[in-house]
Amino acid sequence: MTSSYLSELQPSPRVLLGPGPSSVHPRVLQAMTLPVVGHLDPEFFQVMDQVGDMLREIYHTSNFMTLPLSCTGTGAMEAACANILERGDTMVVCRNGFFGDRLADIAERCGADTYVVDSPWGKPADPAALAQELDKHPNVKAVGVVHAETSTGVLTPLQEMIDLAHRHGALVVVDAVTSLGSHEMRMDDWDIDVCYSASQKCLGAPPGLAPISFGPRAMDVINTRKTKVQSFYFNIKDLESYWSQTRAYHHTSPISMTYALREALRMLMEEGLENRIQRHARVASSLRAGLKALGIGVLADEANQLNPLTGALVPEGVDDAAVRRALLDDYNIEIGGGLGELRGKIWRIGLMGDSARETNVFALLSALEIILSNQGYEVAQGSSLAAAQQALAEFGRPA
Numbered sequence: 001m002t003s004s005y006l007s008e009l010q011p012s013p014r015v016l017l018g019p020g021p022s023s024v025h026p027r028v029l030q031a032m033t034l035p036v037v038g039h040l041d042p043e044f045f046q047v048m049d050q051v052g053d054m055l056r057e058i059y060h061t062s063n064f065m066t067l068p069l070s071c072t073g074t075g076a077m078e079a080a081c082a083n084i085l086e087r088g089d090t091m092v093v094c095r096n097g098f099f100g101d102r103l104a105d106i107a108e109r110c111g112a113d114t115y116v117v118d119s120p121w122g123k124p125a126d127p128a129a130l131a132q133e134l135d136k137h138p139n140v141k142a143v144g145v146v147h148a149e150t151s152t153g154v155l156t157p158l159q160e161m162i163d164l165a166h167r168h169g170a171l172v173v174v175d176a177v178t179s180l181g182s183h184e185m186r187m188d189d190w191d192i193d194v195c196y197s198a199s200q201k202c203l204g205a206p207p208g209l210a211p212i213s214f215g216p217r218a219m220d221v222i223n224t225r226k227t228k229v230q231s232f233y234f235n236i237k238d239l240e241s242y243w244s245q246t247r248a249y250h251h252t253s254p255i256s257m258t259y260a261l262r263e264a265l266r267m268l269m270e271e272g273l274e275n276r277i278q279r280h281a282r283v284a285s286s287l288r289a290g291l292k293a294l295g296i297g298v299l300a301d302e303a304n305q306l307n308p309l310t311g312a313l314v315p316e317g318v319d320d321a322a323v324r325r326a327l328l329d330d331y332n333i334e335i336g337g338g339l340g341e342l343r344g345k346i347w348r349i350g351l352m353g354d355s356a357r358e359t360n361v362f363a364l365l366s367a368l369e370i371i372l373s374n375q376g377y378e379v380a381q382g383s384s385l386a387a388a389q390q391a392l393a394e395f396g397r398p399a
């Protein structure tokens with residue numbers, strides 16, 4: 001890529017196999033080139049309604065307040081906390097990785113007395129530890145859980161935690177940034193009060209929108225607040241006026257991004273949600289088989305492995321950053337490094353959305369075989385590809 005601002009921008013055609021963003025399908029990119037209409041144009045209202053309908057299907061919810069916020073996932077974290085919390089409320093956050101930590105930080109910044117329930121990075125959040133913490137506090141307003149910890153590649157089963165939180169009269173806030181569109185998410189059946197995600201992971205759009213949904217209990221809390229929501233931009237009551245038939249201006253919608261999300265969701269609908277979930281499971285199983293053949297372990301226990309993101313353990317003596325650099329420079333493949341305490345210890349390999357393709361698994365494994373053997377790591381050439389192939393055969397073809 002050239003560095004002069006007078007020359008045409010020509011980003012390299014990266015294969016995005018990191019923690020997000022994932023590669024964006026040309027149909028979605030194409031949608032962004034369509035004519036921009038106004039955010040109060042009746043034609044755009046139709047687009048909003050369609051996006052809302054598709055998001056409700058993917059979340060398995062009938063919540064009216066299901067909409068893409070004009071921000072990335074972190075903005076949705078802020079929106080969730082800012083709307084349900086008032087100064088002096090209590091929030092308990094389960095922290096088993098980087099994003100649980102961020103959620104607790106945001107809750108605290110919203111003025112909540114915030115308590116953290118720690119589980120080791122690489123393990124799921126622990127319902128027994130949550131139960132103990134909840135017993136210590138008489139009035140917990142909300143419990144926060146990260147469904148899919150992108151910093152470790154761990155999926156936390158939610159039901160027990162949700163039931164526990166509700167037994168204590170607390171709302172449940174779930175971070176589904178990396179699980180929406182790749183693992184089951186049944187917001188109404190599971191009784192989740194606030195759930196948020198992001199456009200750039202398993203939904204397959206570029207970064208810039210954050211789908212969020214507020215259930216009836218959360219809306220009651222918001223409707224009966226004693227104090228104003230500290231954030232103007234993320235005030236859900238104002239956004240409700242824009243997303244309902246009132247259509248009152250709040251801020252200018254990112255029109256082209258909304259087109260992109262609509263197209264990405266339309267592609268998801270065409271594929272079928274269940275098929276998309278299965279595709280993520282299938283390619284993840286082939287990646288893990290390939291890594292295993294190379295002697296590379298996975299951080300998460302088998303029972304809690306997150307399909308769209310695998311935390312691969314960097315083998316002893318291998319230079320983490322040099323491998324990632326060679327993948328990017330020589331093969332145009334991006335994977336992620338570890339965050340926080342896992343820095344230098346894991347590679348975060350994402351197979352999300354349109355990136356979750358078996359061709360990408362084979363491209364990555366063959367590049368890894370070459371790079372690792374160049375670093376003196378012993379590799380039986382072709383072994384990871386054969387193992388990945390075998391795993392795909394065992395998984396079976398999608399229906």
Ligand SMILES: Cc1ncc(COP(=O)(O)O)c(C=O)c1O
Nearest residue numbers: 072073074099148150177178198
């Ligand atoms: C689980 C999780 N939560 C929140 C975020 C924050 O989202 P964003 O980077 O889109 O602001 C991320 C981003 O990777 C994430 O993986």
